[in-house]
Amino acid sequence: MDVLQPQITSNEALTILANHGYRATNPRRDVVELVMQQTRPFTAEQIVAQLPTTSRASTGPRGQRSAIGGRPDPPLPQSNGHPAYVVGEPGHRHHLICSNCGYVVAFTSCPVEPVVAELGQSHDFAIQGHNLEIFGLCQNCRS
Numbered sequence: 001m002d003v004l005q006p007q008i009t010s011n012e013a014l015t016i017l018a019n020h021g022y023r024a025t026n027p028r029r030d031v032v033e034l035v036m037q038q039t040r041p042f043t044a045e046q047i048v049a050q051l052p053t054t055s056r057a058s059t060g061p062r063g064q065r066s067a068i069g070g071r072p073d074p075p076l077p078q079s080n081g082h083p084a085y086v087v088g089e090p091g092h093r094h095h096l097i098c099s100n101c102g103y104v105v106a107f108t109s110c111p112v113e114p115v116v117a118e119l120g121q122s123h124d125f126a127i128q129g130h131n132l133e134i135f136g137l138c139q140n141c142r143s
């Protein structure tokens, strides 16, 4: 099973932002650094809470923040109701999610593809996508 790790550096992320018209201001650097350190799904609110106060006022509207994190489609469910983001490249992937602490493992191998193909055939459906998140307890939360 392929486990995905973030494959870009903070500097590359800043370059991507710059290409989308977001200049690399100091507050944005802080946000990017924080985002790249996340190993669990996180919300915009959690990132803001970790920012130095000097940077908080300048992080801009929600839309700018979401340009930084890869937004799963649909966003990963979180117990507090906020959409969560994971660091990584866009693409077809599924997640194992610890429902206690939010630890997430992303994997690219697709266990449901054969079922989806079969369903498409038997119901004459042109399948465009699917979604699979698996919930459970991670090793830490069980011990």
Ligand SMILES: [Zn+2]
Residues within 6 Å of the ligand: 098, 099, 100, 101, 102, 103, 137, 138, 139, 140, 141
């Ligand atoms: Zn856990």
Ligand SMILES: [Zn+2]
Residues within 6 Å of the ligand: 092, 093, 094, 109, 110, 111, 112, 113, 130, 132
């Ligand atoms: Zn799949």
